Amino acid sequence: EVARLRERVRAALRRLRKGRRRGYLYEQPWYVLIGPPGSGKTTALLSSGLNFPADQLDGETTPVGGVGGTRLCDWWFADEAVLIDTAGRYTTQDSDKAVDRAGWEGFLDLLRRTRKRQPINGAVVVVSLTDIAVADPGARAAHARTVRRRVTELSDRLRLRVPVYMVFSKADQLAGFNEYFDDLDAEGRGQVWGMTFPVAGGVDAFTPEYRLLLDRLDDGLYERLQAERAPDRRALLGGFPLQLASLQEPLADFLGQAFGGTRLDPAPFLRGVYITSATQAGTPIDRLTGMLARSFGVDQKRAPSLKPVAGRSYFLKRMLGEVILGEALLVSTSSRRTRRMRLLRIGALGTIAAATLVVSVGLWRAEATNRVAVERADEAIAGFRQQLAGVSLDQVSDDDLPSIVPLLDTARALPREPAGRLSDLFGLSQAEKLEAVERGIYHRALERILLPRLIWRLEQQMRGQIDNPDFLYQATRIYLMLGGAGPLDPALVRDWMALDWQARFPGVLNQQMREHLAAHLDALLADPLPAVTLDGTLVETARASFSRVSLAARVYGRIRPEASAAAVPGWNPAAELGSAGAQLFTRISGKPLTEGIPGFYTAAGFQTVLLPRLAGAAKAVADESWVLGRTDAVPTDEAALRTLERDVVALYAADFQAQWDSMLGDLALAPFADRPSAIQALYVLSSPQSPMRDLLVSIAQQLTVMPAPPPAGGSDAAAEQQRKALAAMIGAATPDNAMPAVDALDRHFRPLKDFVGDGDAAPIAGVTRLINTLQQELAQLGPDAANVPAALQGSGDPVQLLLAESQRQPAPVSRWLQQIAASGQSMIGSSVRHAAATAFSGADGPGQLCKAVVTRRFPFSPSASEDAPLDDFARLFGPDGLFDSYFQAQIRPFVDTSGAVWRLQPVGGVTPPVSQATLAQFQRAAAIRDAFFPAGGNQPQIRFDLAPASAADGSGPATLTLGGTIIATTGDQARQASLTWPGADGMNPARISFDQAVADSGLGQTLGGAPVDGSLGGGSIGASGPWALFRLLQQGRLSPSGRQEEFVLTFRSGASQASFTLRAGSSRNPFARDLLKGFQCPVLQ
Template sequence: MKKFFTWLIKPAVLAFLGVLLLALVIWFEAPLVSYDGHYPFASETVRWTFILIFFAIWAGWLGWRWFKAWRANRALMKSVAGADEQPAAAPPPEGAAEVAQLNKRMQDAIAILKKTKTGGKGGLYQLPWYMFIGAPGSGKTTALTQSGLKFPLADALGKGAIGGVGGTRNCDWWFTDDAVLLDTAGRYTTQDSNAGADKAAWTGFLQLLKKYRRRRPINGVIVTVPLSDLLQDTDAGRQAQAQALRDRIKELHDQLGVRFPVYVLVTKCDLLGGFVEYFEGLGREERAQVWGMTFPLQDGADGDAALAAFPAEFEQLEQRLQERVLARMQQERDPHKRALIYSFPQQFAGIQDVLKRFLDDVFASNRYEREALLRGVYFSSGTQEGSPLDRVMSAMAASFGLERQALAPNAASGRSYFITNLLQQVMFPEAELAGVNHALEKRRRMLQWGSVAAIAIVFVLLGAGMITSYVRNRAYVADMEAKSAAIAKQVAALPAQGSTVQLLPVLDALRTLPGGYDDRDKGAPLSMRFGLYQGDKLGEAARIAYRKVLQDTLLPRLQQRMEDQLRRNGANSPEYLYEVLRVYLMLGDASRFDAESVAAWAALDDARNLKDASDDQKQSLAAHELALMENFRDGQAMPRLDPQLISDTRLTLARMPLEQRVYNRLKRQLMREKLPEFSPASAGGREAANVFVRKSGEPITRGVNGMFSPAGYAKFLAMSNEAVDDVEKERWVLAQQEATQAGNRDQVGQAVLRLYYDDYIAQWDALLADVSLRPFGTLEQGARITNLLSGADSPMRKFLVAASKETTLGGTKTPLAASVTAAVKGKLDAYKKKLESAMASSDDSAPAAPAKSANPVDAHFDDLHKMTAGTPSPLDQTLGMLKDVAVYLDSAAAAKRTGAPPPPGDALAKVKLEADGKPAPLGTMLKSIDSGGAGLASGSERERLNALWTAGPAQFCRQAVAGRYPIVKSAAQDVTADDFGKLFAPGGLIDDFFAKNLAQYVDMGGAQWRWRATANDGTLGIPQATLDAFQRAAKIRDAFFANGGRQASMRFDLKPVALDPAITKFVLDIDGQVLSATPGALTPASFQLPSGKGGGQVRLDVTPASAHGTLHTEGPWAWFRMLDKATVVPTAQGERYNVTFDADGRKAALELTASSVVNPFRRAVLEQFRCVDKL
């Protein structure tokens, strides 16, 4: 039974059973598997094919294993026979014959091994290998020859192996039924004859083992120790032999990388006096038994444990010998032999100490070497030769001074004692006890477990995937049922008419159904596949339902919107009305239907008319409208149109000239070209932003669209024919109504060109009139700007030269008109023929010759072109005058700083004269230089100051303060702390502007500030109300910024005065600073804001709690908002206020004491402050 189970768990058998089980599953269960409605395993042919494939895989794997084993055996046998040449020293001449004989005999053995399976247990590689090591003459070979093992190759090779019992030259290989035994030369162990050669041969031999038996090079090591060496060698000799054995075992560990059991075999025990006589009566079976000790094999057992157990085990052996003495003496008649038998246990006991020391020397562990696995110590005798040693009598003779009497030599008997079972029953069964090459085994285990894990993961993932798919598909079906029912109710509740926005919830829900319209291009999720996906069926139903609801609800509303737009034709531009009619006609004519055009119109109409809809709603609606148009593309029936409405609209549109429609189409096409825009910033260079501004407030990075440029002009010319083509293709929109309005094709061409010229001129006139110089804030700024304008890299020169180029169309006169005329001629030829027929005209005159004058654009901007033409140009001469202005402004600034009178303004006067008659924008820029410089220099500064004020503090005040709390008490949005400080703090925008520009003109000595008489003589003219606003700002500065910082702050004390009897506790937390009061403890507290502790929050808690809960405010003005919830009454003392909080009729009275009479709690100054828009 044991053999059966051993056979059953072999990998090949287990693999076969697995394949067989898989075949049964395929045959009986696979037909039940379906994928997308198909049953791939229903056919017997398919199932047989899969089964044969799996069995072929199993057979291939088995063959591969056999091939690998055969290849390993073959490689090893070649190596043993010398096929693999190893780099080694050549043998000495006297050993050449012996080496040749060894090679021949081994080759013969290999030839027989190739034909015979050793012992029926597999190849040479699969048998366990044991190595004998020991000193020369230690009895290794004798133990093998007298072991009683069967050597199948003995008949072929002869019983006398190379070296035989007379000594092993290097290594003898003994092949048995159960194992391969390696009998190494004794010199490999001692390495004392030729140390270098012996060590190299030993190392090479180990490498050979490791190369061809990588997993488990050896299964065990048998260390032979002759008893004669133990008894006769000196201590030094025994220690040397022990160290040699220890070194060889260590080298085996290091070189082979495995841990193996070590069996110590004490040989030549027949030299122990009485051995032969004691065991003479044993039969063959009894001599084959084991005599020795096998140490227990326990987890964690080490060599030291075995050594510690040796004395007790040895004493048990000795005790067994003692127990048998009397029986043996009774069997023996010879008195001399009886004496030897009697003394034999004592002789055996006498070797314990020396053997113990020897074992300690060989196997004692230390931290620097790998620990050997001492498996057991055994005693044997191969042949009985030599004279026994009587240690007992020798010791007694030495003690009493008697002469030592030698024992007679043993007579050779040819018997072996205690070897056969030791090998067959102790060592060979423990073949698996040896470790394996850990690095190799780790890789093998990782590969094996990785394969198993991969297979398991695949099966687990496959099972999990199918389970997940089933669960998700069930959930998907249930979800679709629930959502479909809910959507059906929503559709039924929709009004017949109304805004398209009302449809969004229903349409969005239908569109986003899983697997529906939004998912039409998506594949099934992996987690819902495995043949179970239901989305194809349900998704198609969802898409059909979505299209039907679009057709029934969205289409009527879109059509109604188009008809409403057409009926309001007077309220819409003709161009827009034309587009509405065009898409309306498309809805009723499948041959002319264009989904993108209709959807684009719908999206545009949504943007124009659905003002209350959010951007997200408009985007969603556009997506639904495009989906509706896709319905028509897929063959959906077109709706019926209103023919009377179409007729009326065509009559209205017939009034729009053809040239206007052509030009409008060209403009739209040019806009889509996205030609580079011309702007003052791009033309004026990097300093343009420091020089130019636009009067309209537009940024200087905006300018004239690229369609109004020479490049746009060329595009206009090239696209004219296409524009006429498009208009001709759409003649169906107006039927034949426009034919009577087409007019002469030459006039159409000229008209289209004239429309373009007019737009070109208007666009550039608007830009040139809008560009001006940045106002001079100071004389120094004016000097910097005029220096820039007059320099070699002048932004003004760059801007005007670039504008001149952009307004020069190359002198083109009428080629464009001729191009458009030719296009119109070709496309409107049919119109002309009908017109001539109707008018009975025979006039075949050629088109009128184009005008000879320059195009209107060049003519209109001729002054600008002349200004920038030539070297040097008139513009260069004008800009040269600005150098004198810059010098003048620098001198005026220096004079103002020193208090000296300003220099004469001749330079400004010259500029003023130069400005007359100059084209825009040069003339207006020169005038602004004159007025700005003169105003700064002469002291008439109101315009300058107003420009500075509106560009700086006024703008910031409107953005940061206006309409915000605490300026507006009812405002929900707070002024931020940083913005409040930036505007009102000392050195802030208002304080800095006032100090630098107005303080010198103001009398601040009274309760109300007044303009000084010298400043109110007409030079400034700023109203008193404006000055009052600056005084309020100063009061705010003094109240909130007493410490001179940039952030508003305040310090105050709060003292509880009285608590309602119904209040047991009052707690006020102001920005992390707490005032706590009870009826018996009204303790005041000091506060500073901001404190940096509470995150800008104020909380008021009363106990018992208020029905409205805790009062809570937050933000930079949290304390002021809390005071707004209380009653604050000022007292006669400016720094004191009575504050009363009311919680459901329960009142708490406090006294607030500010740190100064000038404090922020008098709110009138804040609430009366308003931003000054202009001075």
């Protein structure tokens, strides 16, 4: 398929190239026509009015598919454009999907390779209007999606934003089309019937534009009806606007799905929508009568006299010739090729211009440049001498380097003519002579301006550090070098000065000045330095000071800063911890984990730097005897040499120990952010690949500067060979005897190395197991655990064991274990608090029910009008009720209930989950339980005796009614009653009635918020509901009688009074006013 397409393209190019000039590919615009089979693409081209060659119209070159359709693609070469009519199966891809898809994509690839800069100028999508009119919504949507895919593939494959022109063909198939437009002449039939959208617009503008088309039809309908005389044609003509209006919704739906856009799928570049008719053939579709026929079951038929007459095309000529071809430049151009061509053109023009310019001015510049160079050099040297006039060159008494940098920069910047210039071709160059003069001026400026100030600075430093032998030694060494009294070491001088300038002139603002000074110093040291008179007295004083430094210290000081020491890789915690472990550790000082121990103070530094360089460093110190002013004899006998080496190693060991002690004291575990992060961190720390183990093993290896001797009878040949090699480095028969400082170092770090050990029996293995135990305990203490306190007895063990273990282990392990234990303890406490709060407010906790029962309910709120339901009261406060169950499960382990006031106590080092104030509410809830549920049942039960008081107490005639029980203060019913609340009737209602009025007041009264009936002392006091007894008691006065569990209950109404004796059945009784009143639900957070 692709091969045949390629042959078609070649044939088309051969025809296009015939008689054309270069650039023939882009002389005419190229357009692609796509659409399903039978949509009328080829017919539309033939009816478009474009000027095609006669051989094409006669079918000699490209077959015209007016009858059989287009098989691959037909190339139509008009004077105005090249139009490529593609096969309809490329659009639908429903005959052989794989072949059709390959052909379509191959066709697009051929276009992109053939016409690289601009493969096409636009695409015309042709769809038959009848396909839209007769299709159901599902078929229409499928058709739209197919068009959308082809248009998207076209843009993506060609890498262009291609304007798309949507053409609905075969409009003559709509009933009334031919009759409505039958009066148009050739000019009228060539006009455009459709809409062209703005460049930034799109399919959203279709509906209003389409309505304008319908309005135009309606505007011309009256005139057409007047002109038409045939009744049948008038009927079709009059219904045509309605026929077209019925297509508005299907067309809008089709266009929306084919050309609509979203944020993720941008809309194609839809330029316009047009309606055409190329030839009139077939039977028109009457959508209106068709819908009516389908609705009423009538067979739709068409009279022969109403059939259209074929032969004329409508609305094609100007649409193709003027609208579509007129916008050939609207398509974008391939940005890559355009950019490449633009760069090539600019480069070619630039090259030509440059060559022309060079040839034009070469000879003139040869002489002029040389003359200008000499003049510029004279001016620059004169300017430098003028600038030099204000600078002291004889006696220097300052080190004001910033003031001399501009002068030295001027000297260095004296113009130098580069070699190989154009003037050299003519033998006129004076560059070498000018350069020699300028170089000499610059070097003399360095010797007379820079060098004296460097020496003066060193003298001031030596005087200021006269009591610092180490500093004084190096300063004197540099001082003598710059004065020509010793061999020059340029690298040492540069390093010294760079450090001094960094300290004196710090920061980014001075960086440029430091760089300029370094460049001038390099130029000064590049040539031999002149002899300078130095301060002999200062030198002798300095020598007397640093001569007190031992030979071992000088040897050690020689080895330490050498480059070989810096070449040893340093040790840092981050490299040993890995990415996961680095998240678990930090440094107390705030330094990063990547900053560690210098390589010199590692086992490798000891073995590969210090030991091998002992002898060489001693000789180098002897070679620097010129600094001391005398010849220092390095010991040559074996005993003295061994002593010197041991002294040097002792100095090293002291620094080694200080470095590692500082590092170990600075390493700490990073704080755990929360319980999940603590669980994860402890899991990593206790895993077989524990970063803590790897870190400590690495530290132990670095602290073992000498391999341990093999055990008796052992055969560790590699370790023994390494020990012998190290011993040979320092000439010792046994390293243990030669380096007692190493033994002391080993003893200092032995506890840590023993802790790491080797194998599962090492102490570190037990510690990781303890950490793992704590991790498992924390993992079990989930935030929604139902019984967190029950696990505290087990969770406290690993914490306490870790604390105990921390006392036995060396630093920094002891500190880490203490931190883990403290964090674990804190996390357990946090989990306990969270679990307690969650359980309290959960479905099985008392929180929600407590709010419903207690808040604004009697008896907890005395003035409340609503009563607390007894069943909810029992479920909340009863034995094994919500309060009781929650307290026993979550809080009881933390409470000491032995005293009158309950007290909180920690469990396993974990603080209680509630406050003392909250605990008081739970104690009060327990008191309510004991008072209302003395028998332990699931319903409240209060036993008490009630009897009338004697008349001596001032009691008048009254009757007390408690449900079905009546107690009177006089008469036959003046008796003692044994009662149980709530009983069978709930003691509801509860009322006391006074028999007669004795008061002298004529006003009604209230007592405790309850109504008082009667105005002269008579009347009643009462209440109803499940808590009627307690409401009635609240309206009376209950006072102790002086006997245990006995109270005097007094009621007043005006001047009337009645008293009763109430004897509680238990010492734990609810008649104390503060037991229920004001009770508040505990708050847990």
